[in-house]
Amino acid sequence: MCSAATPLPDTPLLFAEADWSYDALQRAYDAIQEIAIGELGLDVYPNQIEVITAEQMLDAYASIGMPLMYQHWSFGKHFAYNEMLYRKGARGLAYEIVINSSPCISYIMEDNSMAMQALVMAHAAFGHNHFFKNNNLFRQWTDAEAILDYMQFAKAYIARCEERYGAREVERVLDAAHALMDHGVNRYQRKRRVSPKSTEQRARDRLRYAEQSYDDLWQRTNPLDTPREPDAGWREEDLRGMQPVPLPEENLLYFLEKMAPKLAPWKREVLRIVRQVAQYFYPQKQTKVMNEGCATYVHYRIMNRLHEKGLLSDGGMLEFLHSHSSVIFQPDFDDKRYSGINPYALGFEMMTDIERICERPTDEDRQWFPAIAGNGDAMGTLKDAWANYRDESFVLQFLSPTVMRRFKMFRLSAGEDDSDYVVEAIHNERGYHKIRKSLARRYDVALTDPNIQVVEANLDGDRTLVLRHEAIGGRLLDRDDAAAVLQHAANLWGYPVALEEVDAASQAMLREHDRVEPIG
Amino acid sequence: MQIIDRRRNPQGKSLSNRQRFLRRAKRQITEAVREASAQRRIRDVADGERIVIPTDGLAEPRFHHDPATGHQEGVMPGNKKFHEGDRIPRPGGGGGEAGREGSPDGDGADAFGFVLSRDEFLDIFLEDLELPDLMKKTVSRTESTTPERAGFATSGAPANINLLRTMRNSLSRRIALRRPSNEELDALRAEIAELERSEPGSRRLEEARIRLAFLERRTREIPYLDPMDIRFNRFEAVPKPITRAVMFCLMDVSGSMSEAMKDLAKRFFMLLYLFIQRRYRHVEIVFIRHTHKAEEVDEDTFFYSRETGGTVVSTALVEMRRVIAERFPVSDWNIYAAQASDGDNLTADGPEVAAILDRDILPITQYFAYVEVSGGVGELLKTDSNLWRSYAPFATTHANFAARRVADRGDIYPVFRDLFTPESQSV
Structure with missing residues (x-):
């Protein structure tokens, strides 16, 4: 496919027909690359474009966008649901899915027209790709080179576990692990990353060792559950040659994997797999606005350049603008279609605004953004932002009055018992700072995800595991779901699990949940 | 850059996930299929359908904030008339925008809808009727075809x-x-x-x-x-012998038939339809209801409208005889009849019923199945009903007649055993 593509005779257009062909894809890619790398100076992983069908796109949806995924009923559930919506025509499919890996894989659908394919390549293969490669969070937390290898290992490992221990047993562990998935990420760097190859090797060794050293008689004469002296501390962990996990620990899956007294080794490995997947997606969760904004801004610049250079026909440009404007459409809060602030819209708007501030600043901008206003280097400023910020800090730093006015933003708040919302701020001089702060908080995962930690694991007593939720602003956990998750946690832990909710500021006890005993 | 065409990769990557999901949701799906088949028409019984199942046991719980608690705040776009300090009434019981992020699976629904394929639906439907596996295969197998000459083509082997x-x-x-x-x-x-x-x-x-x-x-x-x-x-693939069959559904609709009995009867009719449809390309269904008089009606009226009156079974047989004579010449049609009743009949009508059945109906029908539905096991213990007494003798004298008592969904299948095993006996 890398042969030099021949241009169309007598016309600079990259393609003239609506249908795509490999030749046209190659021509468009080359032209886009020239603009993205040559003019915009983007820095990307090598690209791999994969053409797939609608059904395969649904598949990719169901397995949370990974090309390889272990098997679990919940993916089947999401597939069935998405498929129904798609068949009914209630929901279109994404034009593309892009994977943070090296090479960077972009899936494009066979049904897209050629103009759409060009848009998708600009958006995914250059926009997202640049963001993945350069953003600090991704660099710190994900290993693009290794993720596909790791998923390959995970899929095979879980399939082997199913063969060996039965699908039902594996399903129970995965159910439990999924329930705790949001609390299976490290929010701070712990220690060096382990390469997946050696992880796999280690898992194999562990299994082999367990098999070789299986000794029924020994286990009967020296059962693991014998009561130990009070000062024995983390005896079981010593047996396994592991260090006790210091408390409190906010990564619940990590804690269970390392410390659950009765968990079989393969179950620990399964927890580890789920934890790794959660960790891999953790940066994406924190950079939705930036990531989509970056990709949208990049595709907008590139498509416009293509048109300027006469490489894209007016028809193709109109088609592009049509889908571009529906992607960045932001319904008002009272619109039936409203479902929160559209990350594409906000990201794109903020980035084009940064470009404007750099190149054509107003007095207001000079006052708000003295560091960048009129610096004339929009691309440099944006690249710096893409590399060093996440949604929360990006909004806090760069949301300008112009954008707030354009979105006509306002801030509402209400206490638990209030019957009314109060409009605290609107898009005016007095409100800008309040709105900006409030919006930034909304993207702060430390506030949106409940902060739950293991605070006590009474290993010498009845082994009750105590979790603590530090509630911010009096926001408690949903009781029913919390009980269901606790059940899963108890099943993994093997002993009772308790959950208490305290106020983050005062440490005052707000609510204690019923202790949950493990089942099965 | 590399372009890879993945379209030819094996399809149905998610199939095994789907099977896992169906297995997981088995109880709910069986329930939903039972409900759906009660509502659908006999003729549509085998079509795949969108079903909705409750999410209990299928939820994927996570720790998340209860939107009804604590301090709420949020930024929204599209302000039109609000000023600082305005108050907006909160929609019932809190919620607001925070509620959106709270749902366990992102859908926020108590029920979960999706589409079952025809095979999946039938499988569950039949399983619910406790059909042996071999029978299930017989019923759900798609029909075979024979190639027949059909002109010429410019391409071929x-x-x-x-x-x-x-x-x-x-x-x-x-x-x-x-x-x-x-x-x-x-x-x-x-x-x-x-x-x-x-x-x-x-x-x-x-x-x-x-x-x-x-x-x-x-x-x-x-x-x-x-x-x-x-x-x-x-060559064109032509379905094997195209023959036509008509299926008569006879049912007593007098007040003594409860809804549960009718539901049981409907399942019986559905299963018979599936069996007959397996054999014949074209199947007509005629619904005849009766009290002390009988009439031909459409399916909805048949199952859902109520009639009052006495019970004279022979009227239904007479009506069936009339419809056959008028529209279904015996030379062109295979005739099947299924009758459901609670066994109630006017005592004086007994001999008349036996006579019509013996003289007019049984000689021209492929099969006549009678099910006597009863509310519970207790009722089976009482003495034979009037109608049962009239019909019982035929079961021994005629191979194409069967009578069964059915109290539960699981009892329905045995009625069909006579009909379809062994192949040579009945048809």
Whole structure:
């Protein structure tokens, strides 16, 4: 496919027909690359474009966008649901899915027209790709080179576990692990990353060792559950040659994997797999606005350049603008279609605004953004932002009055018992700072995800595991779901699990949940 | 950059996930299928359908904030008229935008809808009726076809080349394009040889040679057999013996039949329909309800409208006889009848019923199945009903008659055992 593509005779257009062909894809890619790398100076992983069908796109949806995924009923559930919506025509499919890996894989659908394919390549293969490669969070937390290898290992490992221990047993562990998935990420760097190859090797060794050293008689004469002296501390962990996990620990899956007294080794490995997947997606969760904004801004610049250079026909440009404007459409809060602030819209708007501030600043901008206003280097400023910020800090730093006015933003708040919302701020001089702060908080995962930690694991007593939720602003956990998750946690832990909710500021006890005993 | 075409990768990557999901949701799906089949028409019983199941046991719980608690705040776009300090009434019981992020699976629904394929639906439907596996296969297997000649095609397998057609096309093309025949060439060559001998160097010889060269070129350019001449025999897959069947559903709709009984009867009719449909390409269904008088009605009226009156079963048989005579000549149609009743009948009607059945109905029907539905096991213990007493003798004398008592969904299948095993016996 890398042969030099021949241009169309007598016309600079990259393609003239609506249908795509490999030749046209190659021509468009080359032209886009020239603009993205040559003019915009983007820095990307090598690209791999994969053409797939609608059904395969649904598949990719169901397995949370990974090309390889272990098997679990919940993916089947999401597939069935998405498929129904798609068949009914209630929901279109994404034009593309892009994977943070090296090479960077972009899936494009066979049904897209050629103009759409060009848009998708600009958006995914250059926009997202640049963001993945350069953003600090991704660099710190994900290993693009290794993720596909790791998923390959995970899929095979879980399939082997199913063969060996039965699908039902594996399903129970995965159910439990999924329930705790949001609390299976490290929010701070712990220690060096382990390469997946050696992880796999280690898992194999562990299994082999367990098999070789299986000794029924020994286990009967020296059962693991014998009561130990009070000062024995983390005896079981010593047996396994592991260090006790210091408390409190906010990564619940990590804690269970390392410390659950009765968990079989393969179950620990399964927890580890789920934890790794959660960790891999953790940066994406924190950079939705930036990531989509970056990709949208990049595709907008590139498509416009293509048109300027006469490489894209007016028809193709109109088609592009049509889908571009529906992607960045932001319904008002009272619109039936409203479902929160559209990350594409906000990201794109903020980035084009940064470009404007750099190149054509107003007095207001000079006052708000003295560091960048009129610096004339929009691309440099944006690249710096893409590399060093996440949604929360990006909004806090760069949301300008112009954008707030354009979105006509306002801030509402209400206490638990209030019957009314109060409009605290609107898009005016007095409100800008309040709105900006409030919006930034909304993207702060430390506030949106409940902060739950293991605070006590009474290993010498009845082994009750105590979790603590530090509630911010009096926001408690949903009781029913919390009980269901606790059940899963108890099943993994093997002993009772308790959950208490305290106020983050005062440490005052707000609510204690019923202790949950493990089942099965 | 690399472009990879993944479209030809194995399809149905998610199939095993789907099976896992169906297995997981089995109880709910069985429930939903039961409900759906109660609502759908007999004829549609085998179609796949969107079903909605409750999410209990399928939820994927996570720790998340309860939107009804604590301090709420949020930024929204699209302010039109609000000023700082305005108060907006909160929609019932809190919630607001925070509620959106709270749902366990992102859908925020108590129920979960999706589409079952025809096979999946049928599988669960039949399983619910406790059909043995072999029977399930018999019912749900798609019908077989035989290839039948259907004209000619320009493409096909070499083995199917139709020589006659091909050569005829070749001939007419050769004629139309004036391809020189071998005789013509031979004659010309002979003439040249003759001329070479008699008048070498003459103008006639030169002309003949030019003509020969021309004809030989023409022969080369217009092939004897061109790919465009080739014709293949075309075959069409035709379903095996197309025969027609009519299925009569007879039911007592007097007040003594409860909804549960009717539901049981409906399942019985559905299963019979599936069996018959397996055998016949075209199946008509006639619904006859009766109290002390009988009439032909549509399906909805049949199952859902109430009639009051006494119970005279013979009226239904008479009506059936009339419909057969009018619309379903025995020579063209296979006739099946299924009757459901609680067994109630006017005592004086007994002999009449037996007479019509014996004389008019049984001789022309492939199969007559009678199910007596009862509310519970207790009722089975009481003495035989009037109708049962009238029908019982036929079960021993006629191979195409069966009578069963059904108290539960699981009892329905045995009624069909006689009908479809062994193959030779009933039809």
